Amino acid sequence: MRASVIPETGGLDVVTVEEVPTPEAGAGDVLVDVKASAVNHTDVWIRRGYEGDPPVVTGIDVAGEVADVGASVDRFDVGDRVVLYWNTEHCGTCEFCNDGETTLCRDYGGLGVTRDGGHAEYVAVAAEHAVRLPEDVPFEHAAAVPSNFGTAWRGLVSRADVDPSDDVLVLGASGGVGHGAVQIAAHAGATVYAASSSAEKAARLRELGADHVIDYGDRDVDDAIAELTDRRGVDVVFESIGGDTYKQAIRCLTRGGRLVTIGATTGDADEAMLQHVFWKQLEVIGATGATMGEFGDMLDALFDGAIEPIIDSVIPLEEIPSAHERLSAGDSFGKIIVSP
Numbered sequence: 001m002r003a004s005v006i007p008e009t010g011g012l013d014v015v016t017v018e019e020v021p022t023p024e025a026g027a028g029d030v031l032v033d034v035k036a037s038a039v040n041h042t043d044v045w046i047r048r049g050y051e052g053d054p055p056v057v058t059g060i061d062v063a064g065e066v067a068d069v070g071a072s073v074d075r076f077d078v079g080d081r082v083v084l085y086w087n088t089e090h091c092g093t094c095e096f097c098n099d100g101e102t103t104l105c106r107d108y109g110g111l112g113v114t115r116d117g118g119h120a121e122y123v124a125v126a127a128e129h130a131v132r133l134p135e136d137v138p139f140e141h142a143a144a145v146p147s148n149f150g151t152a153w154r155g156l157v158s159r160a161d162v163d164p165s166d167d168v169l170v171l172g173a174s175g176g177v178g179h180g181a182v183q184i185a186a187h188a189g190a191t192v193y194a195a196s197s198s199a200e201k202a203a204r205l206r207e208l209g210a211d212h213v214i215d216y217g218d219r220d221v222d223d224a225i226a227e228l229t230d231r232r233g234v235d236v237v238f239e240s241i242g243g244d245t246y247k248q249a250i251r252c253l254t255r256g257g258r259l260v261t262i263g264a265t266t267g268d269a270d271e272a273m274l275q276h277v278f279w280k281q282l283e284v285i286g287a288t289g290a291t292m293g294e295f296g297d298m299l300d301a302l303f304d305g306a307i308e309p310i311i312d313s314v315i316p317l318e319e320i321p322s323a324h325e326r327l328s329a330g331d332s333f334g335k336i337i338v339s340p
């Protein structure tokens, strides 16, 4: 089969389309004929050597049709439409796994990162990691959400416990995770402030249902939040940009506020802002991945039509390097999807 492979770390030219052996369904597996998969910032981190295990077929988020089932699988038939859970690797026996907190396991990993993923014609996974996809949900929508909306769900719903009393600010709101966070916060009943880097992106976020939109290409986000909240600040900031944006995020929080951090696209913050953290009695909350239960809850909201991803574009395997470039420049809106 054809697959996009990162054989070693390096520049865009290391990302190659190759003929590789088609995986087989083991006894408990389903073999999936990939119809859509997503490009993620993690793919860029793998190429640069910050994450993952090259050589690897990338592709964390996958939707497709069951092409074969293992001998012990009775939940699926050939032809069934499925979307895949991506955090497939965890030990199952440590203190965290025993509590169901599989994303805290030392052996945490998954599709397209520590094992071959879905930037390919086929991928095989344990049947328990496949979820049946309703006919009315396009493969492209299903492939857009797992790791992005799943992590936003874990961060906002499970970790920060967002409810209708909360004002939630999402930074990097046009991103794959960010535009999911905007919708998930709204779904939880919160008042949503969405901040993005251009007027055009800001206008699209207004259409997504954000209550307040800030173009931080135009003004500092903490000034805008101070004005919009009558100097109170927001209860929750959802953040994945890192770097200097961390300081803005801390300034935007009201007393007792929670910062949910799920990424650091521009690198680490150079100051912890300790005086703000203790004086305002803030909580800094990390979130990574999602449990199978959180994935299921997020999918229920997708299947109900309460949340819906935006598809930036659909590209062939050969154009994955240019998708890396676009993600690195921050010029996409929603998800870039691969049709193998």
Ligand SMILES: NC(=O)c1ccc[n+]([C@@H]2O[C@H](COP(=O)([O-])OP(=O)(O)OC[C@H]3O[C@@H](n4cnc5c(N)ncnc54)[C@H](OP(=O)(O)O)[C@@H]3O)[C@@H](O)[C@H]2O)c1
Pocket (backbone or CB within 6 Å): 040, 041, 042, 045, 147, 148, 151, 171, 172, 173, 174, 175, 176, 177, 178, 195, 196, 197, 198, 201, 240, 241, 262, 263, 264, 265, 266, 287, 288, 289, 327, 328, 329, 330, 331, 332, 334
């Ligand atoms: N912890 C986890 O499990 C987990 C899961 C998924 C993703 N992540 C991480 O979260 C981050 C965001 O992921 P994503 O998939 O949402 O990425 P994405 O689709 O590329 O979106 C990132 C957004 O950040 C904003 N941004 C601001 N400065 C940027 C810069 N210098 N370069 C690129 N983007 C910049 C842009 O939005 P605006 O223009 O709207 O500001 C951009 O759309 C990545 O670092 C990723 O690795 C972590």
Ligand SMILES: [Zn+2]
Pocket (backbone or CB within 6 Å): 090, 091, 092, 093, 094, 095, 096, 097, 098, 105, 106, 107
């Ligand atoms: Zn474990």
